[in-house]
Amino acid sequence: MEMNIGSCHIVVERTQFSTNELRQRYDHLAGGWGQVVEKLGYARAYQRLFQKIQKDGYLNSSPRNNPTIVDIGIGSGDLSLALSKTLGQPLSIDGVDISAEMLA
Secondary structure, eight states, X not given: OEEEETXXXXXXXXXXXXXXXXXXXXXXXXXXXXXHHHHHTHHHHHHHHHHHHHHTTOSOOSOOSSOEEEXXXXXXXXXXXXXXXXXXXXXXXXXXXXXXHHHO
Protein backbone atom coordinates (compact mmCIF):
# COMPACT_ATOMS: atom_id res chain seq x y z
CA MET A 1 0.00 0.00 0.00
CA GLU A 2 1.32 3.42 -0.89
CA MET A 3 -0.02 6.83 -0.03
CA ASN A 4 1.05 10.44 0.04
CA ILE A 5 0.30 12.65 2.99
CA GLY A 6 1.46 16.16 2.31
CA SER A 7 5.10 15.91 1.30
CA CYS A 8 5.50 12.41 2.80
CA HIS A 9 5.36 9.25 0.68
CA ILE A 10 4.37 6.26 2.85
CA VAL A 11 4.84 2.64 1.75
CA VAL A 12 3.55 -0.31 3.76
CA GLU A 13 4.73 -3.77 2.72
CA ARG A 14 3.90 -7.10 4.25
CA THR A 15 6.84 -9.38 4.93
CA GLN A 16 6.56 -13.08 5.54
CA PHE A 17 7.74 -14.47 8.87
CA SER A 18 10.08 -17.42 9.01
CA THR A 19 8.69 -20.55 10.63
CA ASN A 20 10.68 -19.85 13.78
CA GLU A 21 9.48 -16.21 13.96
CA LEU A 22 5.88 -17.33 13.51
CA ARG A 23 6.24 -19.97 16.22
CA GLN A 24 7.74 -17.44 18.63
CA ARG A 25 4.94 -14.95 18.02
CA TYR A 26 2.19 -17.52 18.63
CA ASP A 27 4.00 -18.85 21.70
CA HIS A 28 4.17 -15.29 23.04
CA LEU A 29 0.43 -14.72 22.47
CA ALA A 30 -0.68 -18.08 23.84
CA GLY A 31 -0.95 -17.09 27.51
CA GLY A 32 -3.69 -14.52 26.89
CA TRP A 33 -5.19 -16.06 23.77
CA GLY A 34 -8.23 -17.49 25.58
CA GLN A 35 -9.21 -14.02 26.79
CA VAL A 36 -8.79 -12.57 23.29
CA VAL A 37 -10.93 -15.31 21.76
CA GLU A 38 -13.62 -14.79 24.39
CA LYS A 39 -13.58 -11.00 24.04
CA LEU A 40 -13.85 -11.17 20.24
CA GLY A 41 -16.62 -13.77 20.46
CA TYR A 42 -14.90 -16.35 18.23
CA ALA A 43 -16.33 -19.39 20.01
CA ARG A 44 -19.91 -18.11 19.66
CA ALA A 45 -19.31 -17.08 16.05
CA TYR A 46 -17.87 -20.50 15.20
CA GLN A 47 -20.84 -22.23 16.79
CA ARG A 48 -23.33 -20.01 14.91
CA LEU A 49 -21.45 -20.76 11.68
CA PHE A 50 -21.66 -24.52 12.26
CA GLN A 51 -25.34 -24.26 13.23
CA LYS A 52 -26.05 -22.43 9.96
CA ILE A 53 -24.09 -25.00 7.95
CA GLN A 54 -25.98 -27.77 9.76
CA LYS A 55 -29.36 -26.09 9.17
CA ASP A 56 -28.54 -25.70 5.46
CA GLY A 57 -27.90 -29.45 5.26
CA TYR A 58 -24.15 -29.34 4.69
CA LEU A 59 -23.20 -30.78 8.07
CA ASN A 60 -24.46 -34.25 8.91
CA SER A 61 -25.27 -34.49 12.59
CA SER A 62 -26.26 -38.15 12.63
CA PRO A 63 -24.38 -40.05 15.35
CA ARG A 64 -21.35 -42.03 14.26
CA ASN A 65 -19.05 -44.20 16.27
CA ASN A 66 -15.97 -42.24 17.32
CA PRO A 67 -16.02 -39.44 14.74
CA THR A 68 -12.57 -37.89 14.29
CA ILE A 69 -11.71 -34.33 13.29
CA VAL A 70 -8.24 -33.38 12.08
CA ASP A 71 -7.60 -29.69 12.77
CA ILE A 72 -4.44 -28.30 11.19
CA GLY A 73 -3.43 -25.04 12.84
CA ILE A 74 -5.67 -25.84 15.80
CA GLY A 75 -4.34 -23.12 18.08
CA SER A 76 -6.37 -23.43 21.27
CA GLY A 77 -9.00 -25.67 19.65
CA ASP A 78 -11.94 -23.26 19.63
CA LEU A 79 -13.10 -24.16 16.12
CA SER A 80 -13.10 -27.92 16.78
CA LEU A 81 -14.79 -27.48 20.16
CA ALA A 82 -17.55 -25.41 18.56
CA LEU A 83 -18.09 -28.18 16.02
CA SER A 84 -18.36 -30.74 18.81
CA LYS A 85 -20.93 -28.58 20.65
CA THR A 86 -22.96 -28.08 17.48
CA LEU A 87 -23.04 -31.79 16.72
CA GLY A 88 -23.94 -32.52 20.34
CA GLN A 89 -21.58 -35.44 20.58
CA PRO A 90 -18.01 -35.96 21.64
CA LEU A 91 -15.43 -36.03 18.89
CA SER A 92 -11.92 -37.34 18.73
CA ILE A 93 -9.88 -34.29 17.80
CA ASP A 94 -6.40 -34.66 16.34
CA GLY A 95 -4.78 -31.25 16.29
CA VAL A 96 -1.52 -29.92 14.92
CA ASP A 97 -0.11 -26.47 15.52
CA ILE A 98 3.23 -24.74 15.09
CA SER A 99 3.00 -23.35 18.64
CA ALA A 100 3.47 -25.76 21.54
CA GLU A 101 2.22 -23.01 23.86
CA MET A 102 -1.06 -22.69 21.98
CA LEU A 103 -1.55 -26.45 22.21
CA ALA A 104 -0.92 -26.33 25.95
